[in-house]
Amino acid sequence: MAANLYKNQSENITKTWLLMSVFFVLIIFLGWFASYYFNDPIILYFAVFFSIAMNIFSYWNSASLVLKISGAKLASKEKYYDLYTLTENLSITAGLPMPKLYVIEDSVPNAFATGRDKKHAVVAVTTGLLQILEKNELEGVIAHELAHIGNRDILLQTVVVVLVGLVTMLADIFFRMTFFGGRDKDSGKAGGILLIIGIVLMVLSPIIATIIKLMISRKREFLADSTGALLTRYPEGLASALEKISGFSRGKKMKKANHATAHMFFTSPFGEHGKKKVSFINKLFATHPPVEQRIAKLRGLELQ
Numbered sequence: 001m002a003a004n005l006y007k008n009q010s011e012n013i014t015k016t017w018l019l020m021s022v023f024f025v026l027i028i029f030l031g032w033f034a035s036y037y038f039n040d041p042i043i044l045y046f047a048v049f050f051s052i053a054m055n056i057f058s059y060w061n062s063a064s065l066v067l068k069i070s071g072a073k074l075a076s077k078e079k080y081y082d083l084y085t086l087t088e089n090l091s092i093t094a095g096l097p098m099p100k101l102y103v104i105e106d107s108v109p110n111a112f113a114t115g116r117d118k119k120h121a122v123v124a125v126t127t128g129l130l131q132i133l134e135k136n137e138l139e140g141v142i143a144h145e146l147a148h149i150g151n152r153d154i155l156l157q158t159v160v161v162v163l164v165g166l167v168t169m170l171a172d173i174f175f176r177m178t179f180f181g182g183r184d185k186d187s188g189k190a191g192g193i194l195l196i197i198g199i200v201l202m203v204l205s206p207i208i209a210t211i212i213k214l215m216i217s218r219k220r221e222f223l224a225d226s227t228g229a230l231l232t233r234y235p236e237g238l239a240s241a242l243e244k245i246s247g248f249s250r251g252k253k254m255k256k257a258n259h260a261t262a263h264m265f266f267t268s269p270f271g272e273h274g275k276k277k278v279s280f281i282n283k284l285f286a287t288h289p290p291v292e293q294r295i296a297k298l299r300g301l302e303l304q
Contacts, residue, residue, distance in 0.1 A: 140238030147227035
């Protein structure tokens, strides 16, 4: 039975916020445990302060940093008139301000959206994307990126990246304090048990945090596909674009592919791997859901 578009959107939103809740619980628990183990609440206070500071910095500077990393250049309306008018029309349909448009000189087709909010949003596309897609396919991709803006994914993804960094930092602090000073070594059996628990947390927390980040990223891709299809009223355009991009990108890596920003792109900037069987570990740490699943969901949607 074909999935209903609105039900698909609602389920993805619920799952995303559930994962975010788990993320925050993990951070709070890790900070609390470290402060309890060392009997020093300053650790937790510092973690909270650092988290707030990093979020503020990321909020104001994330877009410029991502654009610099990717090598994107501002696109002029004269040179990229078709892209500009297409994006403008879709923005009006979506009820969103027109985002700034950037172009990346790269033959590998891809795109991403960034910015702190819808009024300061940016959409960047590669020259390869503009070269290989038909108009309805390009509309599907741009609608997908506008969906990220409308769904506030651009801010959510920034927060998630900061939280992963915070978890890693807390784990590192705990490691250093455990082995280079801290709690009294004569704390007995209970202290030994806490030490074991702490080491397990230290090792697993960054891994768990990274997995949660990637799970959120994959959920938001499905949601953006659904929202983009609703915007264009033509899911086949986006499905066809995914097929074409996947085939062209197989085994090809973008010039400035970066693991820190990979989850923001339309498809993985490190290239698709074809339809061969992918291991469970690779699936777990994938930045994007399998293209075949995204296409199947799009072609199974009911627009009502």
